[in-house]
Amino acid sequence: MPGSTDVVVEMTGVQKQFGDLVAIEDATLVIQKGEIHALVGENGAGKSTLMNILYGLIPRSGGEIKLKGTPVDFSNPADAIRAGIGMVHQHFKLSPSFTVAENIVIGAEPLKSYGRVDFKKARQDTLELSRRFGLELDPEAIVAKLPVGLRQRVEILKALYRKAEILILDEPTAVLTPNETRELFKTMRSLAESGCSIIFISHKLREVLEVADRVSVMRRGRIRRTFQAATVTAQDIANEMVGRSVLLKVEKSPSTFDGQKLLSVKDLDSFGDRGEVAVDALSMTVRAGEIVGLAGVQGNGQDELVQCIAGMRRPANGTISFAGNVVHSSPRAARAAGLAYIPADRGGVGLSLQSSIWENMMVGHFSKVTRGPFISSAAAKANAQGLVDAYDVRGGGIDATAGSLSGGNQQKVQIARELSRQANVVVAEQPSQGVDIGAIESIHKLLVTMRDSGKAVLVVSADLDEIMALSDRILVMYRGQIVADLPASETSYEEVGRYMGGLVATEQPEKSLSATLQRN
Structure with a gap:
């Protein structure tokens, strides 16, 4: 409670404006000593902005911040760090070529005579710190060679x-x-028990309720409500985030998915942008009337696989077929063969943000909007208006630019365009990324509708909750290969997670590109 001796952070009436944009209207947040306090909200609610203010990354426009009862005004992160605040960003800020110890002490190096860095003490301090907090790490390990979970430990120890x-x-x-998430939660609980206060920003409500003591919900730049985690449900939190009742569970009937193989990938090899083997002798199918979820930790070849399927990347070997017809690598050929593609990168690949909604909507629909060799703007606008109404795209009307829309409505624009085409195969890449809970509900319903109409749907997502909720069948990708093909109704988070982390032994395919390169 404000004024309590257990309060370590008290943010009162905090405001932040970027020009005419009000990012934080009036936020009040209280953090107590030794608690794990989750901060949740839709994208754009102001969570990261509020924490960046606390960490000194951006100045506030109004309000007050107290640290242990004393007013503070951090002008940069160095001030916050000296005051005892640390921040671990979603995208790690580590030097890959440095050792664990070097990354941990950088900027605060122990010194010996003549200002020289005492590397021996740095390694010793790192070892002692990691043991004290149960975050075992080899001080001399090169960060680039560590798995993601251990890199996160480095950030926390830093x-x-x-x-x-x-x-x-x-x-x-x-x-x-x-x-790795379970190990992180153990670490968080251990730190909290030692007196450390943790602010946990997340959109995964199941995880929030698993680890948090209290949960604060942000909506439109305000802290709307703070719950005791033990007395609330994920549904309660979701409703508060959106301001209305939302459906968290994906409603779908069981699928027999015994239809035709509409998407087939056989013995596919592909190199990544740095020349590494990204997709390695990979084979998979998606049949009519099923949703196949492709799970895996980011960076295991999912991006390159999808780019090959969409014709945006040329494979080194192998074939891709739509309804039995082999398609050579080009986006036009893939679309003509029956592919509807919803890319993760809305602004860079899926949409032209400077163009109007109606201009974005006509891509792939030219036969509907042309009159002879010319595009009919009247026909294109009529087509767009129909799609905007059918898919509940909200914004400034069809003449508004795509860039003026919220992330959820941008996603709806490209989904409306793609799913309204006569396509038999739907590839949805990170469909809920950057999208609020209300829009996610709508998007998931649309994907299930596609399945039920006999389409083959491939969902590629870094969110295992989404994969588990949507999929009839789950493929797990690890180091460029499919290492598991699991019926969604008969598997668990734990089993999928073991395959994602490479903890289940798999045989290397005989035609593996990486094995061939090693032999040669």
């Missing part, structure tokens, strides 16, 4: 080395397997 008593974790489980 903050603790600077004597952080308040730790901000921004979407810390976004790139972790379920097993």
Whole structure:
């Protein structure tokens, strides 16, 4: 409670404006000593902005911040760090070529005579710190060679080395397997028991309720309500986030998915942008009337696989077929063969943000909007208006630019365009990324409708909750290969997580590209 001796952070009436945009209207947040306090809200609610203000990354426009009862005004992160605040960002800020110890002490190096860095003491301090907090790490390991979960430990130890008593974790489980997430939660609980206060920003409500003591919900720049985690449900939190009742569970009937193989990938090899083997002798199918979820920790070849299917990347070997017809690599050929593609990168691939909604909507629908060799703007606008109404796209009307829409409505624009085409195969890449809960509900319903109409649907998502909720069948990708093909109704988070982390032994395919390169 405000004024309590257990209060370590008290943010009162905090405001932030960027020009005419009000990012935080009036936020009040109280953090107590030794608690794990979750901060949740839709995208754009102001969560990260509020924490960036607390960490000194951006100045506030109004309000007051007290640290242990004393007013503070941090002008940069260095001030916050000296005051005992540490922040672990979603995208790690580590030097890959440095050792664990070097990353942890950088900027606060122990010194010996003549200002030289005492590397021996740095390694010793790192070892002692990791043991004290149960975050075992090899001080001399090169960070680039560590799995993602251990890199996150480095970030946490880096903050603790600077004597952080308040730790901000921004979407810390976004790139972790379920097993790594469980280990992180053990660490968080141990830190809280030692007196450290943790602010946990997350959109995964199941995880929030598993680890948090209290949960604060942000909506439109305000803290709307703070719950005791033990007395609330995920549905209660979701309703508060959106301001109305939302459906968290995906409603779908069981699928027999015994239809035709509409998407087939056989012995596919592909290199990544740095020349590494990204997709390695991969084969998979998606049949009519099923949703196949492709799970895996980011960076295991999912992006390159989808780019090959969509014709945006040329494979080194192998074939891709739509309804039995082999398609050579080009986006036009893939679309002509029956592909509807919803890319993760809305602004860079899916939409032209500077163009109007009606202009974006006509891509792939030219036969409907042309009159002879010319595009009919009247026909294109009529087509767009029909799709905007059918898919509940909200914004400034069809003449508004796509860039003026919220992330959820941008997603609806490209979904409306793609799903209204006569396509038999739907590839939805990160369909709920950057989308609020209300829009996610709508998007999931649309994907299930596609399945029920006999389409083959491939959902590629870094969110295991989404994969588990939507899929009839789950494929797990690890180091460029499909290492598991699991019926969704008969598997568990734990089993999928073991495959995602490479903890289940798999045989290397005889035609593996990486094995061939090693032999040669």
